[in-house]
Amino acid sequence: MNVKLRHIIKLEYASIALLxxxxxxxxQFPWLYLILFLLTPDISMVGYLINGKVGAxxxxxxxxxxxxxxxLFIGIVCTENVCMMIALIWLMHIGVDRALGYGLKYKDAFTHTHIQHIP
Incomplete structure (x- = not known):
């Protein structure tokens, strides 16, 4: 059985998103907020309009x-539901991104990510 480490790590990220x-x-957070804000972290890509270093x-x-x-920690400790909801959406976004193979970026190219270096 030849299971690559990259597949295991992607499965872990998918598990985080599912959790x-x-x-x-x-x-019982509103599903509408999840739909509206799930892609919000991708707004950060506007930094690539400046240059690759700022974008990354x-x-x-x-x-x-x-x-x-x-x-999420602050939301749990302070029982602040808005913080917990935002954190869960944000963490879910990151988990889905990484499960799909979109990792942290290197400054040389948008498509050059840390996940590509995992065997």
């Missing part, structure tokens, strides 16, 4: 797990 979807359903910086900042995970 976020389940928590979104569990907390903006994209990677909005597609890193750090900010939404911190926001």
């Amino acid at each position: 976020c979807l389940l928590f979104y359903w569990y907390y 910086l903006f994209y990677n900042m909005s597609h890193s797990f750090i900010c939404p995970a911190f926001l």
Whole structure:
């Protein structure tokens, strides 16, 4: 059985997206907000209008797990549903992106991602 590490990692990211979807359903957040805001992190691609370095910086900042995970933590600790909802949508977006093979960007090209370097 020849399973590539990349496939396992993509499955992990898909699991994260599914888990976020389940928590979104569990907390009964509005589905309309999920539909409207799921692609919001992709607005960061406007940085590529400046140049590849700025574009990669903006994209990677909005597609890193750090900010939404911190926001989810704040939402849980402070029982702030809006923070939890935003964080779940954001984390779901990142999980889906990475499961589809869209990773963090290198400054040399939009299509050059960290996932490409995983065997």
